Amino acid sequence: xxxxxxAWLPAGLLAALEAPEQLARLQAMRPQALANSAWACGAxxxxxxxxxxxxxxxxxxxxxxxxGASFNAQELxxxxxxxxxxxxxxxxxEAVALAAACSARWATVVPQDLRQLHxxxxxxxxLGRTQGLGGALSxxxxxxxxxxxxxQLEGHSGKESATQRAVFAALQxxxxxxxxxxxxxxxxxxxxxLSIDIAAVTxxxxxxxxxxx
Numbered sequence: 371x372x373x374x375x376x377a378w379l380p381a382g383l384l385a386a387l388e389a390p391e392q393l394a395r396l397q398a399m400r401p402q403a404l405a406n407s408a409w410a411c412g413a414x415x416x417x418x419x420x421x422x423x424x425x426x427x428x429x430x431x432x433x434x435x436x437x438g439a440s441f442n443a444q445e446l447x448x449x450x451x452x453x454x455x456x457x458x459x460x461x462x463x464e465a466v467a468l469a470a471a472c473s474a475r476w477a478t479v480v481p482q483d484l485r486q487l488h489x490x491x492x493x494x495x496x497l498g499r500t501q502g503l504g505g506a507l508s509x510x511x512x513x514x515x516x517x518x519x520x521x522q523l524e525g526h527s528g529k530e531s532a533t534q535r536a537v538f539a540a541l542q543x544x545x546x547x548x549x550x551x552x553x554x555x556x557x558x559x560x561x562x563x564l565s566i567d568i569a570a571v572t573x574x575x576x577x578x579x580x581x582x583x
Contacts, residue, residue, distance in 0.1 A: 374410035405445035412452035443475040451486035454493035470506035484518035
């Protein structure tokens with residue numbers, strides 16, 4: 371978890387955590403440890419061979435065994451979110467169960483939880499589960515999740531970095547025939563899921579999403 375906060379991928383540590391003797395200790399992990407570990411893998415983009423799927427399975431087991439009494443909303447959202455961002459399609463069922471458990475704790479969810487649940491919802495829809503988290507969360511709850519995500523996207527507008535503006539200016543300086551329409555800073559995708567640093571359409575009608583780091 372600390373490594374993820376520092377945006378450092380410690381391959382040796384993560385490989386060690388996948389050792390059989392470590393996996394055998396999963397049942398001793400508490401909800402917070404499971405959630406922090408899964409969140410770290412999601413933040414680092416590490417899906418591994420067994421992790422964090424093993425943590426998701428253990429969380430779902432504990433959730434079922436204890437009727438979810440020991441999990442809070444943040445832990446549940448973190449766990450479900452990790453399945454979505456790592457595209458752990460084989461664990462979609464666990465993600466739905468974990469997200470559904472948030473419904474009973476809705477009074478304690480915060481905007482970050484809502485945004486994570488929205489990502490899970492969209493991910494499931496992309497897998498062909500057209501309802502996404504429909505049924506696990508109420509229509510009103512799903513609307514809150516979507517609103518929290520939209521608010522975050524709107525927050526990017528007007529906060530472009532100097533580097534982003536410099537790249538934008540360089541692209542604008544290309545021959546006018548390069549582009550079919552005006553370039554856009556912080557353009558939301560049609561589905562409202564992502565905000566593109568710079569959106570462009572070439573003269574050949576090719577749509578470009580340009581990431582600036």
